[in-house]
Amino acid sequence: MANVATPVTTTPKYDEDLLIEEYGYDDHFHEHHEGDKYQANFITTYIFSQDHKIIAKQFLITGMFWAIVGALMSLVFRLQLGFPEESLAWLKPVLGKWIVVNDAGVGTLAPEFYYALVTMHGTILVFFVLTAGLSGTFSNLLIPLQIGARDMASPFLNMLSYWFFFLASVVMFFSLFLNTGPFAGGWTAYPPLSALPQASSGSGAGMTLWVVSLVFFVVSVLLGGINYITTVLNLRTKGMSMWRMPLTIWSFFITAIIGLLSFPVLVSAFFLVVFDRELNTSFFLNEIFINNQALDYAGGSPVLYQHLFWFFGHPEVYIIILPAMGMVSEVLSVHSRKPIFGYKAMVFSILAIAFLSFIVWAHHMFMSGVNPFISNFFVVFTLIIAVPSAVKVFNWIATLYGGNIRFNAASLFGIGFVSMFISGGLTGIFLGNSAIDIQLHDTYFVVAHFHIVMGVAAFFGMFAGIYNWFPKMYGRFMNDTLGKIHFWGTLVGAYAVFWPMHYLGMAGVPRRYYSFDNFETFSHFAGLNQFITIAAIVTFGFQILFVINFFYSIWYGKKMTTRNPWGASTLEWTTPIKTGHGNWPGKVPTVQRWAYDYGKDGKEYIPQIVPAQEGETNVH
Amino acid sequence: MTALLAVLSLILIAIIVVQLGKVSELARKIRGEEEMQLMVNRRNGALSLLFLIVFLAATIASGLYYKNWFLGFGPHASASQHGGALDNMFAVTLFFTGIVFVLTHIALFYFAWRYQGRRGGKAEFLSHNNRLEVVWTLIPAVVMTFLVIKGLDAWNEVMADVSPEEEYIEIEATGMQFAWLLRYPGPDGKLGARDYKKISASNPLGQDWTDTKNHDDIHPTEIVLPVGKKVRVRITSRDVLHNFYLPHFRVKMDAVPGMPTYFVFTPSKTTEEYRQELKNYDEYNVPIDPDDPESLLKWEAFDYELACAELCGKGHFSMKRLVKIVPEAEYQDWLSKQQSYYESTIKGTDDDPFKSETDAISEAAPEEVEDLQEEAAE
Numbered sequence: 001m002a003n004v005a006t007p008v009t010t011t012p013k014y015d016e017d018l019l020i021e022e023y024g025y026d027d028h029f030h031e032h033h034e035g036d037k038y039q040a041n042f043i044t045t046y047i048f049s050q051d052h053k054i055i056a057k058q059f060l061i062t063g064m065f066w067a068i069v070g071a072l073m074s075l076v077f078r079l080q081l082g083f084p085e086e087s088l089a090w091l092k093p094v095l096g097k098w099i100v101v102n103d104a105g106v107g108t109l110a111p112e113f114y115y116a117l118v119t120m121h122g123t124i125l126v127f128f129v130l131t132a133g134l135s136g137t138f139s140n141l142l143i144p145l146q147i148g149a150r151d152m153a154s155p156f157l158n159m160l161s162y163w164f165f166f167l168a169s170v171v172m173f174f175s176l177f178l179n180t181g182p183f184a185g186g187w188t189a190y191p192p193l194s195a196l197p198q199a200s201s202g203s204g205a206g207m208t209l210w211v212v213s214l215v216f217f218v219v220s221v222l223l224g225g226i227n228y229i230t231t232v233l234n235l236r237t238k239g240m241s242m243w244r245m246p247l248t249i250w251s252f253f254i255t256a257i258i259g260l261l262s263f264p265v266l267v268s269a270f271f272l273v274v275f276d277r278e279l280n281t282s283f284f285l286n287e288i289f290i291n292n293q294a295l296d297y298a299g300g301s302p303v304l305y306q307h308l309f310w311f312f313g314h315p316e317v318y319i320i321i322l323p324a325m326g327m328v329s330e331v332l333s334v335h336s337r338k339p340i341f342g343y344k345a346m347v348f349s350i351l352a353i354a355f356l357s358f359i360v361w362a363h364h365m366f367m368s369g370v371n372p373f374i375s376n377f378f379v380v381f382t383l384i385i386a387v388p389s390a391v392k393v394f395n396w397i398a399t400l401y402g403g404n405i406r407f408n409a410a411s412l413f414g415i416g417f418v419s420m421f422i423s424g425g426l427t428g429i430f431l432g433n434s435a436i437d438i439q440l441h442d443t444y445f446v447v448a449h450f451h452i453v454m455g456v457a458a459f460f461g462m463f464a465g466i467y468n469w470f471p472k473m474y475g476r477f478m479n480d481t482l483g484k485i486h487f488w489g490t491l492v493g494a495y496a497v498f499w500p501m502h503y504l505g506m507a508g509v510p511r512r513y514y515s516f517d518n519f520e521t522f523s524h525f526a527g528l529n530q531f532i533t534i535a536a537i538v539t540f541g542f543q544i545l546f547v548i549n550f551f552y553s554i555w556y557g558k559k560m561t562t563r564n565p566w567g568a569s570t571l572e573w574t575t576p577i578k579t580g581h582g583n584w585p586g587k588v589p590t591v592q593r594w595a596y597d598y599g600k601d602g603k604e605y606i607p608q609i610v611p612a613q614e615g616e617t618n619v620h
Numbered sequence: 621m622t623a624l625l626a627v628l629s630l631i632l633i634a635i636i637v638v639q640l641g642k643v644s645e646l647a648r649k650i651r652g653e654e655e656m657q658l659m660v661n662r663r664n665g666a667l668s669l670l671f672l673i674v675f676l677a678a679t680i681a682s683g684l685y686y687k688n689w690f691l692g693f694g695p696h697a698s699a700s701q702h703g704g705a706l707d708n709m710f711a712v713t714l715f716f717t718g719i720v721f722v723l724t725h726i727a728l729f730y731f732a733w734r735y736q737g738r739r740g741g742k743a744e745f746l747s748h749n750n751r752l753e754v755v756w757t758l759i760p761a762v763v764m765t766f767l768v769i770k771g772l773d774a775w776n777e778v779m780a781d782v783s784p785e786e787e788y789i790e791i792e793a794t795g796m797q798f799a800w801l802l803r804y805p806g807p808d809g810k811l812g813a814r815d816y817k818k819i820s821a822s823n824p825l826g827q828d829w830t831d832t833k834n835h836d837d838i839h840p841t842e843i844v845l846p847v848g849k850k851v852r853v854r855i856t857s858r859d860v861l862h863n864f865y866l867p868h869f870r871v872k873m874d875a876v877p878g879m880p881t882y883f884v885f886t887p888s889k890t891t892e893e894y895r896q897e898l899k900n901y902d903e904y905n906v907p908i909d910p911d912d913p914e915s916l917l918k919w920e921a922f923d924y925e926l927a928c929a930e931l932c933g934k935g936h937f938s939m940k941r942l943v944k945i946v947p948e949a950e951y952q953d954w955l956s957k958q959q960s961y962y963e964s965t966i967k968g969t970d971d972d973p974f975k976s977e978t979d980a981i982s983e984a985a986p987e988e989v990e991d992l993q994e995e996a997a998e
């Protein structure tokens with residue numbers, strides 16, 4: 001006990017080595033650890049690594065690569081929408097025949113490639129960036145570290161999980177260079193458009209590669225998910241009861257369960273599409289006449305595909321946002337030096353959201369021709385989701401209340417996340433009401449909704465996580481001044497891009513339109529569309545700032561000198577600054593309390609490994 | 621050359637960024653970690669407050685600026701009878717969500733500023749408050765219940781199909797890559813049978829010409845409808861998914877190959893009435909062609925439009941038809957001038973199953989025509 005420093009307001013507050021020596025337990029790991037057979041050489045250390053921390057970095061870097069590609073694609077199609085008259089001939093060297101140059105030398109984006117870009121943008125961001133790049137990175141990094149495990153339950157499956165993602169990436173990337181172009185039927189890939197090669201040039205080889213890529217991707221998600229669940233259930237250290245887990249772990253755990261239950265349904269939908277394509281089955285096709293030919297398909301239903309897709313698709317949006325929510329909860333609590341407000345309410349609302357996310361899928365299908373009576377149920381469940389979502393928002397705000405907030409890039413992105421989640425969640429309440437959705441469905445209002453609530457918010461959660469745990473990943477800090485500039489620029493920029501889209505949507509402007517000139521109704525917004533495009537370019541510039549900061553800091557960032565720079569109570573900060581394979585060189589810490597004893601009994605924080613003090617009340 | 625310049629400027633930017641970062645770290649060293657953090661807190665606390673004010677002001681100001689585009693406000697009030705219910709739901713939802721939006725944002729950014737880390741500052745240990753949780757669970761629950769009930773009430777009314785004893789006009793819209801094909805039932809009030817295998821260049825809808833109900837069916841190029849009459853649109857597709865979308869009428873429904881869908885609505889304003897309403901708004905009093913001041917003003921040139929709202933391929937953005945809502949008399953007049961597709965294109969050609977009898981029919985007395993046609997149909 002004497003070794004433990006008593007409350008002070010400056011770091012270092014506790015000597016974690018001594019704490020672990022005193023309270024940790026011996027799992028005989030270090031005996032095997034000598035001459036680590038898993039990390040014998042460069043290849044096993046950095047490429048086919050089985051260390052969850054390296055795998056996390058692999059997910060992150062691959063995700064960043066895709067984020068840049070996906071964002072650049074969006075800039076190209078935004079140029080088309082914002083400046084339809086301007087020549088895009090200068091893009092010809094990069095995009096080749098996607099840019100059609102007329103006799104006057106004016107280059108325009110060909111419509112089929114506009115749709116290819118939109119489709120790729122959506123696919124890449126939803127799957128590769130916000131699923132793999134977000135949950136893949138942080139589940140891997142934080143689950144073992146925060147529950148006190150040496151690694152994942154199966155490091156080998158974990159490695160496979162990354163490499164299946166890599167394989168998916170390679171296939172998708174390759175599809176960009178197909179002669180007929182990549183898939184162009186939207187990220188939701190509704191048949192018959194996706195099932196019939198005659199229907200669109202992207203529905204030929206492009207669609208084949210798209211499906212192959214995503215099937216690999218699902219394998220990756222499932223391998224990861226099984227591992228995360230098993231690890232959380234079985235490898236928690238002594239004393240780490242479920243109710244002592246940080247909210248990050250809760251959210252990764254529930255996310256993995258949702259993924260395990262929903263991704264297989266996506267794969268089955270994909271298989272049936274492939275059967276329809278290759279084997280002439282009629283799961284989703286019926287009475288089609290296309291390209292001057294009546295096809296033989298009979299009895300299938302395109303609506304069936306939508307049920308399968310959205311049975312996956314809605315849970316998927318929570319697969320994206322829950323990890324961000326977990327990290328934001330953690331970051332807000334740590335940096336406001338207060339326990340997360342209403343920990344149990346937060347856990348229960350995650351559970352409620354997870355459950356409800358499986359029974360609301362048809363809110364994407366109010367206008368699909370399903371029986372309008374059925375929609376009644378989906379409206380009810382959909383709007384019920386707003387309740388646990390609101391509870392989470394109130395708890396985040398209450399966490400700030402009475403705090404002693406340390407402003408830095410991480411906490412700012414946490415605050416920004418809450419703002420985005422509010423703004424985007426509220427528009428969900430419009431869309432969830434089927435009556436209003438009649439008008440708003442498939443308009444820019446939906447685009448505004450999901451970019452704010454899912455796209456931007458999840459990115460904010462990811463940024464909060466990166467700035468906060470970068471020191472744990474690389475032993476150095478990212479530059480926080482640049483981080484704060486990145487934050488304010490992105491906050492303002494993202495709102496400038498997506499907020500005006502609400503107005504477009506209310507005016508009835510449909511999404512996925514290559515040009516608005518054909519319709520008087522949709523042609524009133526040339527100025528607004530220009531504004532959005534410029535805002536998007538500027539906002540992208542701020543992301544370059546982040547990328548530079550990230551890579552510069554890996555090698556030249558300020559070095560970590562203490563192992564717990566934020567004064568956080570969770571276990572990952574009890575590992576050495578250079579965290580080796582196995583995480584703790586000696587004993588594994590034992591957990592004595594929950595993760596949120598900040599500001600308790602006059603102490604700024606109490607690490608989870610510190611046992612209840614004499615006379616201490618309310619030990620969770 | 622331009623590529624080189626671009627690369628150079630990128631490198632320049634990178635260098636500037638890195639230097640900026642270095643300077644800030646130097647400042648941190650000079651002023652001391654703790655002092656620096658306090659300064660950062662002050663600055664970013666103030667920025668939070670500033671952002672709160674600017675953001676709320678911008679959302680409200682832009683909302684007011686674009687208020688004419690909100691559902692049910694300004695010139696874009698719905699032009700169908702059911703549309704008002706939807707616009708009203710929108711307004712009610714906007715009211716509640718607007719309050720929540722403003723209050724939560726004030727709390728969020730005000731707290732961020734108010735509780736910024738200060739010298740010697742201490743956070744309070746507030747871990748939970750069950751009563752508060754109950755309160756802020758119940759309040760949204762009550763609001764949601766209200767919205768659900770009101771919303772579903774509107775929904776079930778809007779989506780109700782016609783009942784057989786009602787009087788209504790049935791028309792048909794068929795999506796194909798990339799156009800809408802329209803069909804009216806003609807004087808018999810009935811749409812004839814179709815079979816997609818019969819589709820050909822001369823028979824775009826695959827109408828079965830042995831079904832005489834098809835013989836009076838019209839293929840107009842625009843939708844013309846009388847004001848105040850219930851319309852049931854039968855919506856189908858030939859190839860991929862499309863969506864029958866009439867923005868002004870708050871009508872939207874997928875066109876699904878092999879599964880006809882429908883939408884029932886009643887136009888409540890003629891095109892002319894709608895134009896007169898638009899006339900009151902400045903943005904509609906400008907020439908349609910900005911370069912030609914003599915051209916029609918926007919309100920004069922206005923027409924309702926039919927669009928596609930489900931991605932259907934590369935021409936998705938171009939599937940337009942005009943929609944004209946006219947007084948009943950004008951509608952009847954228009955209708956009487958339409959020639960049936962069978963009459964204009966099929967009759968007497970090789971596609972016509974009655975070809976051999978055509979002469980007989982044309983020579984026969986009118987009352988015999990029906991008998992002959994029935995015979996032919998069998």
Ligand code: HEM
Nearest residue numbers: 317321363364386425428429431432441442446450453454
């Ligand atoms: C208050 C809670 C929410 C409600 C009531 C809600 C409701 C809806 C509804 C009804 C739609 C369909 C709109 C349409 O296509 O007509 C929709 C679309 C969407 N929502 Fe939400 N939503 C909520 C929160 C979220 C969250 C938290 C996310 C993600 C993190 C999300 C992501 C999406 C996405 C990605 C789409 C569009 C998918 C597409 O069509 O491409 N929503 N939402």
Ligand SMILES: [Cu+2]
Nearest residue numbers: 313314363364
């Ligand atoms: Cu959904």
Ligand SMILES: [Cu+2]
Nearest residue numbers: 928930932936
């Ligand atoms: Cu379309």
